Amino acid sequence: MSTEANTGSCCTTDGSCGGSGTAAGTESGTVTTVYQVTGMTCGHCEGAISQEISAIEGVSSVQAVAATGKVTVVSASALDDEAIRAAVDEAGYELAGRAS
Template identity: 40%
Template structure:
């Protein structure tokens, strides 16, 4: 299963983490989400390669933005 790690900016508390996690988990291909509040790093495991567009849309829905989408 593909894994994608990126950075989300603006998260300041566990509620933020829960919101981002919830929105990303609603994507049909996503099987696991791990969010590190201290660094803003989000690791998503999915059945197929996660697109930046889908991830950005989910993160925006939670009220945050992706600040770093490293090439893989």
């Protein structure tokens, strides 16, 4: 676990944004999709991406982790990958695709 101070960011010291830090998709009736995003380097990056993706209708939570480049999105139903791509682009980053 990181011991770095978290100053001026919406993210927690463990690098998670706006979530409990637990694995997403454990709720009944949700779809969890993990994407690979390039260009994230810090908590600010995580917050910018989380904010843009959270604005998409149906999204219930987003967890972006700069260290891995992975963004986990939980939604009520399957999302259009192009909508995710547009949100990531709007935040200033690049969607590489779905993570394997």
